[in-house]
Amino acid sequence: MSGLLVTGLGVVAPTGVGAEAHWAALLAEQPAIGPIEGFDTSPYGVSLAGQIPGFDPAEHVAPQLMVQTDRWTWTSLAAATLAAQDAAYEPPEDAYATSVFLASGSGGNEFSQHEIQGLWAKGPKSVGAYQSIAWFYAASTGQISIRDGYKGPSGVVVTEGAGGLDSIGWARRVTRRGTPAVLVGGTEAGICPYALLCQATSGRLSTATRPEDAYKPFDRRANGHVIGEGGAILLVEEPSAARARGASKVWGEVAGYGATHDAHHHEDPAPDATQYARAIRLSLADAGVAPEDVDLVVADAAGTPELDALELQALAAVFGGRATPVPVTAPSSWTGRLMAGGSALNVATALLAMRDGIVPGIAHLDDPVDAPGVDLVRHPRVQDLSTVVVVARGFGGFNSSIVLRRHTGEM
């Protein structure tokens, strides 16, 4: 049985707006992490983030919609449009045939901070009419459904950083039950004072002030991560429906998915990576793929020594028996971690890599840690890619894995 086909990519990321801009920046090894603009970050001990350069929401969102929505939703609306355009997707006559099933992480942060600020400074009447629809975690999904007229079974999943992959997992349940096309993925916008403070309390953010010192996954000087904004929305379609509408482009096939939870501690990861490895094995079994057949792993790359070591342990457990080490890359090292948007963006990046047969490298990997059985990719590399595994973790112990396969069938 053939899996869902990815037929459209919509990328709005620190590396660029549009899949090709993002991909070109990755291959050119252009860092997208820089000093936080817009407010003074000195109280927070965190000064860097991946911000989207030149993102003008007015180019993507109608003025009356812009005032009702947070920056997070602007990036979602833009990414959804880009995905549909990339797929040349015309909404079918049956409005129920398209779903929006996104991952969400932190909601409409900056909008909400303004409203709570006004409430406490000036009183309840200062709260505007749009707070109730701009902040909540389903805002972007609802707005895309309304703007684009999609009436299929829509949903919102929150599993922190694993969300982008889990939205694809849920999309498979949606298509199994008869809805042929689903917008998946998600974006995030948490670079405002309160959301930054909240994220900083995780203790996992780098306090370095130079990008080359800050987010260094798998490096001996790894010291935390840098946050970023944006993400990716993808259109996935049931193969016969894609064929029936004459879809001309297929990025790849979602061949397998697996998800587990550490169920170990409310914030610390399990010390043995057993459940992380199991999620990867579940996705491989689901796809009918052996570890030997995997050409590349796109890592979660948490960027703390402990979490990186656990990820390498999980990868070694699954891929350690291979004759050759499994290539592993971490494109988030260029953008920062985009929470729910990050794992969705990694899926887009994996499909771009598959198309061109080029693996992007890991940023600022100067002095790699020991990684038995794993081949950490330091610079862009030409390599034929048929099967790519994307893995992700969410704060608190969520583990997810997706197997992407090059689409070989005819359309």
Added chain:
Amino acid sequence: MTAGQRRVVVTGIGVLAPGSIGREGFWDMITAGRTATRRISFFDPSRFRSQVAAEVHFDPRALGLTANEVFRNDRFVQMAMIAADEAVADSGLTFGAGGALDAPDPDRVGVTLGTAVGATMRLENEYVQVSDSGTHWLVDPRYATGFLHQALVPSCGATELAVRFAAHGPASVVSTGCTSGIDAVGYGSQLIEDGDADVVIAGASDAPISPISMACFDTIRATTANNADPEHASKPFDARRDGFVMGEGAAVLVLEELEHARRRDADIYCEVSGYANRCNAFHMTGLRPDGIEMAEAIRLALEQSRVDPDEVGYVNAHGSGTKQNDRHETAAVKRSLGDTARRVTMSSIKSMIGHSLGAIGSIEIAATALAVQRGLVPPTANYEVPDPECDLDYVPNVAREQKVDVAISVGSGFGGFQSAIVLAHPERRMP
């Protein structure tokens, strides 16, 4: 649904709802027609348009949480944990061990927790501290407590339940606004149907009785302004209705694959035989009066259940008590059930416990499951003046004995989400 598909049953229920503690207290209250809507006590509501809410008065320590669990978690997570403890105890399952009929393999246990607004109460309380009551946009980290990352991202609720019950299967928070509580149970059922879990701890929780949540519904006049008579402020389907009453609470169900439940001879409340969700793609808060998309969700959920509309006996309504909702929903039930709409009973427990946003869907599923199990349908309280546009049997004010083979619970929410879930009596479905 295809033949031979794995089927899902409810084997445990836990509830923490306004005006009561625990499942049986909740059931006694709603079947007695008592209301828990009162003037807000959590903060001084005098500057707010709507000053009424249905609060849960509970002591988390007395209900089994440790000091650390209370300290690190927002109220919505605390309520979810308490409801989950009751549901798990009720199910007779033992979690974490595996290897016995009543001890499922931990790798095969999942969690789906719904919430509309997550840890909004904690986020607001902390904001007041770090911004000095809204004085500083550049918030001061010196006044922040820990656990704000968890507050920011509500997946912490699913993590707490997964850790609590050693559930190593798929876990997620479902956040589709006011349909979250139905969708969380629907997704949990799909996990079992699709073979990804044998047992799922599924439910929802919300704690939105805080200034920012009250204020944001004030400005759009979605909540009641009937502050003079809080106990009768929630009036679903009544011509005098003027908005919903904010509520809070949690309900958690233990969902179990039918054969798994049968092998251990478990007591079964009901089968979750169908679930569907549709979007109206119309407006974030507005509803067209025709109810087409909700009717479509109901039709599909019945189709999955392989149930004809005329077999439906009870509809647990969304019944929020806003002008537009109750009309919309009445139209949807007529459109989907046809002539049967005239015969079914249809009630809104929001008349008694208010509208707890994402949580209410699971609380209403709990009420529906108990109604199916016990042959007693809870009433719509405060129903006195009929509305010509709402002309079905809303079970006014007094519970009614009724053998229910098939029941539907529906929900509608901001974003245009419309959800329906079908519960069937075990004897009807399992000869």
